Amino acid sequence: MTKYPSCAMMLAEVGMEYINNELCLGPLKKALLPLCANYMRPIYVYDLDFISQRYQAMKKALGSTRLFYAVKANPNVEILQHLKKLGAGADVVSLGEIKRVLESGFTVQDIVYSGVGKTRHEITEALKLGIYQINVESLPELERIGIIARELGKKASVVLRLNPDIDIKTHPYIATGLKDNKFGMELSLIPELIQCLQKHTGSIDLVGVSLHLGSMMMEFSGYQEALKTLKTIFVDLQKKFPTLKRFDFGGGVGIFYDRLDLELEESLLRDYAKITLDTLSDLNCELQSEPGRWVVGHCGVLITQVQYIKKTSAKTFVVVDSGMNHLIRPSLYEADHMIRPLVKKSESIKADIVGPICESADFFAKDRTLTSISEGDFVAVMDAGAYGYSMASIYNLQELPLEICI
Numbered sequence: 001m002t003k004y005p006s007c008a009m010m011l012a013e014v015g016m017e018y019i020n021n022e023l024c025l026g027p028l029k030k031a032l033l034p035l036c037a038n039y040m041r042p043i044y045v046y047d048l049d050f051i052s053q054r055y056q057a058m059k060k061a062l063g064s065t066r067l068f069y070a071v072k073a074n075p076n077v078e079i080l081q082h083l084k085k086l087g088a089g090a091d092v093v094s095l096g097e098i099k100r101v102l103e104s105g106f107t108v109q110d111i112v113y114s115g116v117g118k119t120r121h122e123i124t125e126a127l128k129l130g131i132y133q134i135n136v137e138s139l140p141e142l143e144r145i146g147i148i149a150r151e152l153g154k155k156a157s158v159v160l161r162l163n164p165d166i167d168i169k170t171h172p173y174i175a176t177g178l179k180d181n182k183f184g185m186e187l188s189l190i191p192e193l194i195q196c197l198q199k200h201t202g203s204i205d206l207v208g209v210s211l212h213l214g215s216m217m218m219e220f221s222g223y224q225e226a227l228k229t230l231k232t233i234f235v236d237l238q239k240k241f242p243t244l245k246r247f248d249f250g251g252g253v254g255i256f257y258d259r260l261d262l263e264l265e266e267s268l269l270r271d272y273a274k275i276t277l278d279t280l281s282d283l284n285c286e287l288q289s290e291p292g293r294w295v296v297g298h299c300g301v302l303i304t305q306v307q308y309i310k311k312t313s314a315k316t317f318v319v320v321d322s323g324m325n326h327l328i329r330p331s332l333y334e335a336d337h338m339i340r341p342l343v344k345k346s347e348s349i350k351a352d353i354v355g356p357i358c359e360s361a362d363f364f365a366k367d368r369t370l371t372s373i374s375e376g377d378f379v380a381v382m383d384a385g386a387y388g389y390s391m392a393s394i395y396n397l398q399e400l401p402l403e404i405c406i
């Protein structure tokens with residue numbers, strides 16, 4: 001992954017996010033400590049003003065592109081309602097997410113339905129509802145959609161998710177555009193897809209092509225190559241299928257977890273947008289994108305309380321009341337979230353910050369230097385707005401965290 005200069009890191013380290021030694025969140029610098037007045041268990045806090053700022057920045061960079069927020073990043077109802085008000089559509093991957101976004105005020109015309117494992121039941125419900133677009137991930141799925149749509153007397157609007165076998169140099173668990181990933185369809189499959197579409201012409205309209213190469217993309221040369229490849233395919237397909245009018249270039253733009261540098265992120269976003277628009281703007285189609293992390297990642301923190309400071313001959317452990325059960329990213333992806341005490345102190349300690357779960361993989365950070373903390377203090381795991389609560393579990397029968405929108 002590309003390394004960026006450390007000046008931004010220094011800004012974060014000098015405590016830009018603290019006012020009067022109290023940790024604050026978002027553009028309006030909202031204090032977090034008052035939210036712990038009646039603390040019962042770990043809390044995800046999301047700042048809706050911060051989400052507005054990020055969404056608007058992405059909207060501005062991508063011009064007339066229609067944004068479908070990737071609900072998997074964070075399906076909190078208030079966040080969904082907020083994004084709907086801002087004009088977003090929703091990218092969903094299950095019937096559960098379809099129900100959640102409909103309950104949150106989205107209409108079926110706002111929904112793009114992706115995912116490799118859509119069941120017969122899910123496809124039937126999606127077609128009955130008249131979902132705007134189904135992003136197809138395999139030939140048997142296309143066949144299944146054709147059969148079910150015919151039985152229901154419906155016409156499905158489908159987009160082919162193509163897999164160009166391109167490496168965006170991200171963590172292997174979040175790469176999706178390589179040929180050994182389960183996502184999308186190999187380009188060599190296109191002749192068979194065309195045959196299948198022609199067979200189901202009465203029940204399927206091909207309305208677009210889509211691409212998603214993975215998450216945490218910080219460098220865009222592979223992405224640009226993929227766009228060019230898909231553009232050629234789009235133009236060829238459009239000659240055979242006049243209904244083809246949407247190009248969905250996915251989500252995946254990354255954020256920094258080891259620092260807060262919104263300016264650098266916006267500048268990277270502009271690079272990404274320029275590559276996208278320069279490559280695709282002469283196509284005769286609507287552009288779509290499915291951002292998740294970039295919109296909500298920085299806008300949430302996970303607040304947890306220190307239970308014990310445990311010293312062994314090898315190291316110091318700060319044991320908190322939240323762990324991999326609430327935020328699995330450090331354990332699963334070796335993600336390096338910043339950790340900040342809600343009240344800043346001057347001394348510092350070096351420790352592992354670990355949770356209560358019976359796994360040695362249950363840690364938020366290893367050998368981390370923190371400003372000194374004691375039992376009972378609150379700390380915030382920063383940048384936990386995306387893939388935090390949505391991946392939480394009840395492992396060890398620990399309760400799920402609370403969620404608060406501010």
Ligand SMILES: Cc1ncc(COP(=O)(O)O)c(C=O)c1O
Nearest residue numbers: 070212215251252290291292293
């Ligand atoms: C198909 C698809 N679209 C969009 C996203 C959102 O990606 P991100 O949150 O990195 O923007 C994902 C995430 O894995 C995805 O699989």
